[in-house]
Amino acid sequence: xxxxxxxxxxxxxxxxxxxxxxxxxxxxxxxxxxxxxxxxxxxxxxxxxxxxxxxxxxxxxxxxxxxxxxxxxxxxxxxxxxxxxxxxxxxxxxxxxxxxxxxxxxxxxxxxxxxxxxxxxxxxxxxxxxxxxxxxxxxxxxxxxxxxxxxxxxxxxxxxxxxxxxxxxxxxxxxxxxxxxxxxxxxxxxxxxxxxxxxxxxxxxxxxxxxxxxxxxxxxxxxxxxxxxxxxxxxxx
Ligand code: RET
Numbered sequence: 293x294x295x296x297x298x299x300x301x302x303x304x305x306x307x308x309x310x311x312x313x314x315x316x317x318x319x320x321x322x323x324x325x326x327x328x329x330x331x332x333x334x335x336x337x338x339x340x341x342x343x344x345x346x347x348x349x350x351x352x353x354x355x356x357x358x359x360x361x362x363x364x365x366x367x368x369x370x371x372x373x374x375x376x377x378x379x380x381x382x383x384x385x386x387x388x389x390x391x392x393x394x395x396x397x398x399x400x401x402x403x404x405x406x407x408x409x410x411x412x413x414x415x416x417x418x419x420x421x422x423x424x425x426x427x428x429x430x431x432x433x434x435x436x437x438x439x440x441x442x443x444x445x446x447x448x449x450x451x452x453x454x455x456x457x458x459x460x461x462x463x464x465x466x467x468x469x470x471x472x473x474x475x476x477x478x479x480x481x482x483x484x485x486x487x488x489x490x491x492x493x494x495x496x497x498x499x500x501x502x503x504x505x506x507x508x509x510x511x512x513x514x515x516x517x518x519x520x521x522x523x524x525x526x527x528x529x
């Protein structure tokens with residue numbers, strides 16, 4: 293199967309994933325803020341895959357092809373995933389900000405690594421990996437401490453956080469094996485693996501998030517009951 297076919301598979305899969313939050317929003321209009329973030333995660337990826345299918349953003353770096361749309365997709369949609377987790381855990385603004393900054397930093401370093409060759413790309417990779425360690429620390433340590441007592445919200449957070457941590461950790465590994473890294477995986481294989489990874493890390497995330505609609509209802513109901521007391525609290529750490 294040609295590479296572009298895989299991009300179109302990605303585009304259709306992401307588009308299908310976008311139907312879930314749209315349906316949820318029609319059913320529960322009060323979930324709108326949450327559903328908009330979810331629809332952005334898959335919807336923007338559908339656009340990115342469409343441009344790749346059309347062959348618009350392929351660039352050559354050294355002897356390899358880099359699909360810029362993929363990195364731009366990650367740059368925009370991985371922060372949306374982190375944002376959604378923060379909307380469940382509700383830490384102070386400082387924590388949300390540094391988590392989002394760490395995420396953008398990782399992807400930016402990955403873009404720099406993808407666009408350079410030789411030793412430089414390893415340096416960028418190492419810097420990105422360090423940023424990723426900080427992000428993991430935030431997702432596994434800092435964010436859970438901010439979670440409230442509601443068991444439904446806690447369980448939805450843990451499910452989505454675990455999907456995220458497990459799947460995201462495969463990206464730097466696959467990147468290392470790709471033509472941009474040590475080159476064990478050829479461009480074709482790398483592309484197929486990333487389409488799968490993107491699909492699961494986005495559509496499974498969105499699907500589980502929508503399945504957890506009752507947890508979102510509880511969060512929204514708690515806000516409605518105590519609108520004035522939901523000022524962001526200062527970080528306790
Ligand atoms: C790079 C290289 C630099 C080091 C690290 C990386 C991590 C990438 C990640 C990507 C996640 C992408 C997702 C896409 C969803 O569609 C940039 C490969 C650590 C974590 C979740």
